[in-house]
């Protein structure tokens with residue numbers, strides 16, 4: 001019964017090979033059904049509205065096509081994602097701000113609750129929103145000598161509850177509290193020690209191969225049993241945002257457009273430029 005189902009899924013993916021879009025590229029291995037989703041917005045894959053919309057569409061498509069696994073990586077070996085594009089925050093046009101935050105909520109809901117097994121191949125630094133993407137996956141392989149963390153307090157902003165839950169579900173409440181309140185960025189080696197990541201890789205090829213090995217664990221597991229189990233484990237966390245989306249959006253708009261936060265972000269951006 002399960003075997004017949006697997007064959008059907010593999011066949012449904014047969015003609016779905018590689019599609020390069022602007023900011024997100026999706027390539028599906030027709031033999032394994034595993035999709036590699038590559039973020040490609042140089043220089044640092046900061047998440048703007050357009051990238052988030054493309055990522056959201058890719059995740060929907062991979063849900064519909066019943067992908068057998070997703071590897072999320074960066075086209076650069078230096079930065080996985082620098083997090084949300086800070087320029088979006090200084091956009092005072094409320095329509096775009098709303099679309100931006102709604103797109104981020106969409107991406108998180110789809111990625112966190114995806115039916116396919118997901119791996120973050122963290123082939124570069126992953127601050128803030130970059131760390132969120134990684135935490136939304138089920139397994140994390142990271143290049144040595146990079147950094148990862150939810151550093152929002154360093155920017156004078158407050159990580160929403162669903163960011164916090166994503167980290168708490170991986171490393172527990174005590175460490176999440178310490179990490180978030182201090183805005184701690186962990187080195188790869190530190191991240192492995194606290195369980196924030198699962199494996200260290202030498203380079204991107206090694207990271208991809210370790211990600212593929214993780215997905216092989218599910219080769220002989222019923223996709224239905226696997227995804228339902230994941231749903232039971234992650235369902236409440238996803239639902240907590242689904243039920244409060246409007247309030248979360250309002251809180252974001254109110255906070256991000258406040259004079260105090262805008263001033264702090266300006267100073268942070270200047271410090272980033274000076275850091276060169």
Ligand SMILES: CCCCCCCC/C=C\CC(=O)SCCNC(=O)CCNC(=O)[C@H](O)C(C)(C)COP(=O)(O)OP(=O)(O)OC[C@H]1O[C@@H](n2cnc3c(N)ncnc32)[C@H](O)[C@@H]1OP(=O)(O)O
Nearest residue numbers: 044046082083084085086087125127128129157158255272
């Ligand atoms: C109370 C308020 C509630 C509101 C709730 C909001 C919750 C928001 C939640 C999440 C927030 C975020 O995700 S904010 C983003 C946080 N990200 C960071 O702090 C990362 C900052 N970047 C870096 O540390 C580094 O750039 C890097 C380590 C990622 C890479 O270093 P590298 O040396 O390779 O590159 P540069 O630093 O030279 O950067 C190149 C270029 O990119 C610009 N840049 C970097 N990060 C961002 C970004 N996140 N958004 C937009 N632009 C970014 C950087 O300024 C450089 O630009 P220029 O070449 O023009 O100088």
